[in-house]
Amino acid sequence: MTEPAGIPDEVFASPLLRSLDERARRDVARASRVLELGAGEPAYGVGDRADTLFVVLRGSVRLEAVRRGEDRASTMRVARRGDSFGEEATVPGASRLLSAWADEPATIAEVPVTVLQRARVRGGATADSVERDERAALRAAARDVLDSSALGRELGRDELDMLLDRAEWKHHRRGERVFSQGDDAPFALVIAGGLLQLQSEHDGRVRVCGYLARGDVAGDDDVLAGRKHSLSAVAQGDLFALALPRAALQSAVDRCPALLAGLGRVAVERGEAQAGIVGEFERGATQHVFRDLYRLQVARSLLVIEQDSCVRCGHCAWACAETHGESHLVRRGDKIVTQLSSTGAPASLLLPNSCQHCESAACMVDCPTGAIGREPRGEVFIRAELCTGCAACVRACPWDNVQMVPRPGAPPAAARAETAVGTSALVAAKCDLCRDWQAPACVSACPTGSILRVDPSRDFSELAALFHGPGPTAGGGAPGRTEKRRARALTLASGLGLVLVGLGLGLQQAGVVEPSRGVGLLAGVVALPACLVLAGYGFFKRGVRRWLPRRERGLRATLAERAPAPRSRVAPQLDVHVVLGLATLALGALHGGFGGRPSTSGALGLVFWALSLTGLVGIAAYRTLPRWLTRIERRGLLPEDFPRERERVFDRLYRAASGKSELVKVLAERLLLPYARSPLGWLGLVLGRRTLREEEARLHARIDAMLEGRGGDQREGLTDLVRIVVELRALPGRRVLTLALRGLVPVHVLLAGMFLLLLLLHVASALGGGR
């Protein structure tokens, strides 16, 4: 592919571009480029991001697709000189429906659609011509949508055109209800982009029945049968679809009776495949993944934190703030339980507020100045110098992963000139996967290696099965085994270390060893450098800005392949720190015993033991508490969130209790509220090693025993209440455990500071006095 400069005026003869005025043509020409394709060379493939449309200048381009329900590609059309193709890009956030490749050597012009659309509106073109052009583009896109869907297979040219005349574009935002169970069914939907969740609803309980994506048809059976909708449909992401009215669909079916059977077969096949996967996981503990499937479907690099090993130290957010000035990662958010393809084991994962680098990034589409770009490897990033601070991306991101931060290097707001483009006090900022560095800082700085960057549709077993069909999971079990080996080695080292500590202490106390001579002195001398290395751990990890290796600028663009998954740099150092710490503890015990004499060395001994104690407690806490904490939390929270969370849950409790039957209210007052408020209730929950779900079951059993089968019809709302009170009871436990995990490090560091200075004095006096 080569790129000659300049855009020939010929491009603007295309029907889609004809109405542009002089200014708009200039804008479009500046953003477009001309490509030369050799015979058989592709312009794009199915599923590629669609944000540009093409005009053929020379040669011809063949457009192909595998229709739903078929297994071979069929030619949709051939674009010749003057024709345009790739109009599906006019649908925001779309991906390519067809693949395009040059039949013979071809010259094509590539026009970015957002630039075209904006130029068209801004320019002097009349409203009519703008609308006409847009309709033409959308109609072309609609044709591709219909043609590549299950409908296209059965329908002839004429029928397709007839349907096209009656079709209408529909856009639904994320979370919007597209139709409801029991509504009239005036039209069927052919989905062009986004994800549609089909669900049935009974008494306010939602049961997911399936997911429809690009090329699927929704509601066709009900429309054709003239029934009311039998299912509800909710848009999971921004949904773009073609609505086909009943009459049009009916006449198409009348003319091609095969259509009905074809549609039915596709729906049944899809339904069966999905029911298998969703149903199977729903029975297990992993249904959480399907709560926001769209998020996981579009995410290309989702940051997840393994809760069973995460020690809640916050080094990730801190390292992010160190490298970027503001942290783009806030460690709070939803939790999912899923199976990782790499290990095959179920894992509790936190999805914190951090950009997930969506395949069709909503922020990118909505940015008015094109300040949001994407690297060839998929990192979505913001160019601060182009950002106007309008916060359109903040609004667009469904997961609040873009924040407004003070513009780097900007003068204070008061001194700023009146609003001019590019000088807003705030700019949008979000995770760019540390694209200037070789690996993300958060991953590199995690002391336990709990942060992973994953592509959910590949790395989560059930999603891989849902999107790519069941099959052997990639990767094998290697990382899991190493992880286990590492844990076992650490446990062994800890045990051995403690035995050595006991031995050293025994020898010292028995008076066999003395600090100032022989083995005792040797132990002290050896422990000295060990202490310095131990302290070095703290210094090293704090200097993330210095040691995080930068990526060479030129290299970035050429790296099309996926780099190996980044690993934590600090985690192995923590392992060394732990092992060395235990060894030093043994040496220290041998050298100085318990200490405590009124002297510098006595004081050093006291601090040494306090420091070691926090270290030992820390090892134990890091091994056990995360698991305990994970068991009793539903969402990830920061310590400062707890007071508000308590208030929030109490509000929810009162809401859940209001308007319920007398029985439920009495139960709430007599049993559930005292249960939730019990001051030490959390302790039982933590020590009992029960998950929230098990605790709910216990509470239900207690209620059942109390009621002895009475009040069957008055129990509505009880399940909700039980859920909430269990959460309330667990809340103080989460607070205490979080505090325990996070409080240890500062105590350890403060003691280490004292220890180091005292050690210096001790060494100085030992060298100087020689006694």
Added chain:
Amino acid sequence: MKLRAAPRTSSDVLLGRGLWLGAAVAAVAAVAGLGWALGPQGLWGPGPQSRPHARAAVGCSGCHQSGASIADSCVSCHGPHPSARPAHRALAQRGQLGCATCHAAHTADEGVALLTDGRAIRYGTGWETDTGVVTRYVAPTAVNVPLVPLAACTRCHDPSRPGDPIAACLLAGQEGLGDARPTVCFDEHRPVATTRGDRPARDGAWEAAREVAATVPAGGRGRTAPWLVGAFGLGLVVWGSQRALWRLRERRRAPAPEPVVRPSDVVRLPQIDTTTCLGCYACVDACPYDVLEVRRFVAVVARPDDCCGLTLCEQHCPNGSLVVREGEPVDDRPRVTDTLESVDVPGLYLAGDLTGLPLIKNAINQGAMAVRALAKTLPKKPDGSSRLQLLIVGAGPAGISAALAAREQGLAAMVLEQSTVAASIRSFPRGKLVFDQPLGVPVVGELWLEEATKEELLAKWLRIVRRHELRIREGLRVTAIERGSGGEFRITALDPEGNEQRFEAERVVLASGRRGSPRRLEVPVDPDAEAQVYYSLADARSFAGQRVLVVGLGDSAMEAALALGRQPDTRVTIVHRGDGFRRGKARNISELSRAVEAGRIELRQNSVVRRVRRGLVEVERNGALDELACDAVLVQIGALPPWSFLERAGVRRPTPRSSE
């Protein structure tokens, strides 16, 4: 949006802030503390000296001489006085028992110093305390009596073994001290005493030392620990204060935006330059009332009727494409100052719907703001005065919020409510969602829930009223508010039995809302059809199975129609004067559009109700008259300010500015 714009640095980022400094301070404090506790000698050497050695300024070289053993050094000052006990002496001769075995100079050198004035000082290594014991024996010259701690003896002796002689040297009642128990057999070195010939004096000193050792326990060991703990605590404080400082700075850097409290006096509308508009949604997000929309990449004023005249959109526009222009003055709102005080009646404050600013959230803000402002103007409450400082009329969102603010300011306040607490909320359709404020206008007070149904909000407010014990008197309808000569207000109210009650207050907040005066349907209604015209919807379920005509297309009308449409077999028709949606929340509009599309609700636009008859309504559309059969007519075309009541309180209608 504004709130999101200033992210609070999370505790993750702050956790390590100041930790280095804290550690450094703790380390320095620890060394300084040790220097204080041990003295420079102890700091550099193996430990501090006890009182006699320190007083004699023995120094390091006094004992530690090169080439000489420690024992020789002791003898050089104290003279040779070997042990009187044969076993000890034998051990000493074998080199297994030296002076330092019992008198460890830096660690366990304890004793009692008897002064010439009869005071006794108990000392140890690095510490001494005046015991306060006045001994019967007064030494002619100051003497030191060394006490050997049991720890020195237990290498060989075991006090718990029956028959071990050491048991005789210990004082009863000091078992708790363990190894620190002093031994009080002072006859170890008897020969020395006899050679000097001061036997009686020696016996007296021993007796006195025994007395002191019995009453004052030893306390010398580990005196460094408190200093270390203190230093550690100091480090913690430094670390904590660093983080607190950061939080404080952060709060200063990002001041909370002022909540909206006062509507503008003139009609204002945003104007958008389409050639420069970025289509960035900044204005759409900034607008609290969903006035603006982006269509074809350019912002447009979609619902001008809802514009409140605030300039938030203008402030948020990144490139000045949007300017708010002023138009006609508004003439149906009572005039208020920036602090919501009536321009006509000083001391009378208005809050809530009365001021012309809609939304519950604003009412809450206004109630609190008005009370905070008026609290500053109130004179200090004279003691014993029983007069109310503040009387609040109406217990809706603004009234409750005002009462809460009054409690916070410590004012003597009372609320008069003609029906019940939050009656306006009670009259909402059942299950109505109350919320939807895209802009992060900070809400003053604690009344707000992020998103709640009517029932939830009501329950929360009743809880708050109970918890704060707000003085709310229900069932009292205010009929007159007069201003007394001293600036005080005299309020007359009627109770349900029709009895007059009088109140006096220094300030009055009117928060009675507009609910009392809905805009009426100005068409002929047949007398027998009057019962089927409703102006509020309490519970949509009561209309189940009926044909209901809803007049109006504002938020209330749309919400009512939607609630009615959800009832089984209820047929809902909306009659609306204009075409298309001119006002209302985007959420309501989209939901209603879907309901219309799905055939659940019929929407008749460009239609005007001409007459209501029994079971029928005459509706005119484009000149043609239709008769619609219906069982009930729900009129939701807004409310009027209750001018008659306001005028009785002295508030005058503003005259249009052009005639001034």
